[in-house]
Amino acid sequence: MQQTSLDKSKIKFLLLEGIHPSAQDVLRRAGYSQIEALPGALEGDDLKRKLHDAHFVGIRSRTQLTADVLAHAPRLVAVGAFCIGTNQIDLNAARERGIAVFNAPYSNTRSVAELVLAEAILLLRGVPEKNAVAHRGGWLKSADNAYEARGKTLGIVGYGSIGTQLSVLAEAMGMHVIFHDVVNKLPLGNAHQAESLAALLAQSDVVSLHVPQLPSTQWMIGAAELAAMKPGAILINASRGTVVEIEPLAEAIRAKRLLGAAIDVFPTEPKSNKDEFQSPLRGLDNVILTPHIGGSTMEAQANIGVEVAEKLVKYSDNGTSITSVNFPEVALPAHPGKHRILHIHKNVPGIMSAINQVFADNHINIAAQYLQTNEKVGYVVIDLDAQSSELAQHELAQIEGTIRCRVLF
Ligand SMILES: NC(=O)C1=CN([C@@H]2O[C@H](COP(=O)(O)OP(=O)(O)OC[C@H]3O[C@@H](n4cnc5c(N)ncnc54)[C@H](O)[C@@H]3O)[C@@H](O)[C@H]2O)C=CC1
Numbered sequence: 001m002q003q004t005s006l007d008k009s010k011i012k013f014l015l016l017e018g019i020h021p022s023a024q025d026v027l028r029r030a031g032y033s034q035i036e037a038l039p040g041a042l043e044g045d046d047l048k049r050k051l052h053d054a055h056f057v058g059i060r061s062r063t064q065l066t067a068d069v070l071a072h073a074p075r076l077v078a079v080g081a082f083c084i085g086t087n088q089i090d091l092n093a094a095r096e097r098g099i100a101v102f103n104a105p106y107s108n109t110r111s112v113a114e115l116v117l118a119e120a121i122l123l124l125r126g127v128p129e130k131n132a133v134a135h136r137g138g139w140l141k142s143a144d145n146a147y148e149a150r151g152k153t154l155g156i157v158g159y160g161s162i163g164t165q166l167s168v169l170a171e172a173m174g175m176h177v178i179f180h181d182v183v184n185k186l187p188l189g190n191a192h193q194a195e196s197l198a199a200l201l202a203q204s205d206v207v208s209l210h211v212p213q214l215p216s217t218q219w220m221i222g223a224a225e226l227a228a229m230k231p232g233a234i235l236i237n238a239s240r241g242t243v244v245e246i247e248p249l250a251e252a253i254r255a256k257r258l259l260g261a262a263i264d265v266f267p268t269e270p271k272s273n274k275d276e277f278q279s280p281l282r283g284l285d286n287v288i289l290t291p292h293i294g295g296s297t298m299e300a301q302a303n304i305g306v307e308v309a310e311k312l313v314k315y316s317d318n319g320t321s322i323t324s325v326n327f328p329e330v331a332l333p334a335h336p337g338k339h340r341i342l343h344i345h346k347n348v349p350g351i352m353s354a355i356n357q358v359f360a361d362n363h364i365n366i367a368a369q370y371l372q373t374n375e376k377v378g379y380v381v382i383d384l385d386a387q388s389s390e391l392a393q394h395e396l397a398q399i400e401g402t403i404r405c406r407v408l409f
């Protein structure tokens, strides 16, 4: 169980994976000075060593925060995922340790949608292959297998933030849009929901995947699904590398059953820009291979830096956990003149009564109290007079089921 009450000068932020400097600007403006920013991801013992005394860590998609890694981060209060996906973090393990996780659910949406649309147009025209041939000194002037996007059907799998943004852009280009989602979604514009994934695959000239990494999306496009696509169709994956089986895709391209593909995410991705990228798709001219840069634009990265850093600052400064992906969400007002206790506990019967008993037994007046729970964890925030906070924190920390107890001044 962690008991903490630190002033800002002692709070350590570790920012990995080249997070945009806008994040540091936000943290410094908020009064935090202990910030270590590294350009790459860390793993294994290097990651554990760095996390040992960090209170906050910022990562992107590469750093794996497993249960084992989190167990080596005794002071960690919150994680900032400076991206959309949070599959690289064991969210349950974090929650059970009282570690809140925040992300940026919308800041790179547009960047992904624009890239995908551009790839669809280039692939429909066979540009990647013509470009590769020209680089080798050839000249592939031909209209064979070159098509306009206008009038073609785009099938979007996963009609969430990116899928819907892409849908609007594609319709503006004159494409027909159909989509498949596990949830019934309001279609934008003239798009409509396909009856099933199979129906979408059978009708689409371009299939683009925008689902999260989940057990249910693992290998959702394999040999059978590729065979169910229209002959000469195009596949685009800028979601997660676990969604598409790469060998059957390479085979479908080699056999010219599919016209082309654009793949931004891979089952195994190099750990850094210095490592070799290995894939059966290498050398296939009509496959666009990009190094997981769907969200990597200056605009998106600067916005993400600000958005996630602001969430970490709010959580650190006053306990606000709104938009956390694994934690009860509490929006808290400022607490001028009061100390604030943040008590994170297992959501078990009787624990709130034990907490309130501490205040009754010690005659401590509660100025304000906020409670939010989810299935596993409760998060109670209590404002009280400064002279009582040390005693209250000490007593609250003894309650069975306490995960973490922090005081803010
Ligand atoms: N390549 C890159 O750099 C980036 C990749 N991403 C990836 O894109 C994913 C999607 O992002 P958003 O659109 O913001 O997420 P979102 O959560 O807004 O949308 C995902 C949609 O997929 C649907 N879905 C879930 N399971 C499904 C299934 N089995 N079949 C069909 N639909 C299913 C959901 O109902 C939801 O509508 C992220 O989870 C992330 O992994 C996101 C940003 C950048």
Ligand SMILES: O=C(O)CCC(=O)C(=O)O
Pocket: 060, 061, 062, 082, 083, 084, 085, 086, 108, 295, 296
């Ligand atoms: O920019 C990154 O590092 C990861 C982008 C991504 O995949 C996401 O936002 O989920």
